[in-house]
Amino acid sequence: MVGIESADSPPRGPGHLLGGRPVGSIALGGAGMSLSAERDDCVSITAIRAAADGGIVLFDTARAYTTVDAEAHNEGLFAEALGSREDVVIATKGGHFRIDKSTWGIDGSPEAIRADCERSLRRLRRERIELYFLHHPDPTVPLAESVGELNQLRSEGKVAHIGLSNVTIEQLESVQDVATVAAVENRFPATEAPKDGMAEHCASHGIVYLGYSPLSGVMAGLRAGRFPKLAEVAARLSVSPQRVTIAWLLACRPDVLPIVGASRPESVADSARAADLALTAQDLVRLSTELLAATPRIRIATEKADTARRMETS
Numbered sequence: 001m002v003g004i005e006s007a008d009s010p011p012r013g014p015g016h017l018l019g020g021r022p023v024g025s026i027a028l029g030g031a032g033m034s035l036s037a038e039r040d041d042c043v044s045i046t047a048i049r050a051a052a053d054g055g056i057v058l059f060d061t062a063r064a065y066t067t068v069d070a071e072a073h074n075e076g077l078f079a080e081a082l083g084s085r086e087d088v089v090i091a092t093k094g095g096h097f098r099i100d101k102s103t104w105g106i107d108g109s110p111e112a113i114r115a116d117c118e119r120s121l122r123r124l125r126r127e128r129i130e131l132y133f134l135h136h137p138d139p140t141v142p143l144a145e146s147v148g149e150l151n152q153l154r155s156e157g158k159v160a161h162i163g164l165s166n167v168t169i170e171q172l173e174s175v176q177d178v179a180t181v182a183a184v185e186n187r188f189p190a191t192e193a194p195k196d197g198m199a200e201h202c203a204s205h206g207i208v209y210l211g212y213s214p215l216s217g218v219m220a221g222l223r224a225g226r227f228p229k230l231a232e233v234a235a236r237l238s239v240s241p242q243r244v245t246i247a248w249l250l251a252c253r254p255d256v257l258p259i260v261g262a263s264r265p266e267s268v269a270d271s272a273r274a275a276d277l278a279l280t281a282q283d284l285v286r287l288s289t290e291l292l293a294a295t296p297r298i299r300i301a302t303e304k305a306d307t308a309r310r311m312e313t314s
């Protein structure tokens with residue numbers, strides 16, 4: 001953790017830069033809008049538009065975030081909601097796809113990546129994808145081959161920036177001579193603060209580090225009544241504990257751009273305002289003590305809750 005002893009959290013600037021372009025300090029992820037059993041496309045489209053109107057720049061989708069009956073459902077929502085707006089960056093991913101209710105597959109072959117990217121271009125109704133990720137390294141395909149194809153797509157102008165998701169530092173370094181990787185998207189629950197050094201590595205190499213599932217441990221902990229200090233700070237400031245958590249994460253980890261997932265417009269609007277919530281140095285320290293100390297218990301609770309949720313939605 002950095003910057004928590006010295007001062008109150010400062011007002012936010014333009015946030016992270018993707019190839020020199022400001023992309024803000026919070027991204028919106030759309031997986032829940034397709035994978036949740038309670039999905040409502042009209043509500044989701046309203047939520048995405050409200051996020052863009054409220055200043056969110058970076059939106060995260062993927063081929064794999066789809067319903068069993070509608071291929072690329074999630075990309076379709078973003079296409080519908082954002083049209084040809086140029087003030088947003090849509091990040092999408094290939095090489096990972098849904099097979100049936102409970103099974104996803106990985107195919108990182110150059111042919112599959114090209115086909116996925118071209119499908120995404122059609123679905124998003126764009127001539128170029130600003131940020132295109134390999135969703136997961138394929139253990140049966142050398143990573144350099146997958147990334148080589150991404151680089152080829154970039155040189156053809158179909159992709160502006162290349163990203164890798166669910167990778168290790170070793171994997172990232174292994175392809176540094178193959179292509180310039182502009183972003184990494186890995187799991188970063190705020191309460192776990194993963195210690196693999198990836199966020200720090202990205203910061204020192206000018207790579208945007210997107211942290212997904214930032215609230216997962218917090219949601220489970222709140223449900224179990226395990227965060228009294230977080231609840232107290234939220235009540236005192238009359239804001240949601242989720243907003244406080246994201247503000248805390250932004251203050252403590254400027255090297256992480258959290259992708260907050262939300263399906264309701266209220267959640268989106270609430271979380272987006274976390275960038276403007278200044279917490280005192282004292283609150284930051286108290287929250288760090290509580291949220292990070294709870295990690296082992298919360299991780300178990302989170303894994304159980306995530307498993308239950310997957311079973312519910314499959």
Ligand SMILES: NC(=O)c1ccc[n+]([C@@H]2O[C@H](COP(=O)([O-])OP(=O)(O)OC[C@H]3O[C@@H](n4cnc5c(N)ncnc54)[C@H](OP(=O)(O)O)[C@@H]3O)[C@@H](O)[C@H]2O)c1
Pocket residue numbers: 028029030031032060061135165166185186211212213214215216219240242243259260261262263264265266267268270271
């Ligand atoms: N690259 C990968 O392999 C990968 C894997 C997983 C996820 N992701 C990306 O990361 C995104 C986020 O992941 P996630 O959905 O697991 O994570 P999350 O942000 O940790 O949690 C989402 C949950 O938080 C709730 N929430 C968010 N803001 C809230 C607020 N202000 N007040 C109350 N509740 C709030 C949402 O509620 P509602 O839905 O009710 O609004 C939803 O239930 C995904 O959408 C996806 O884009 C990437």
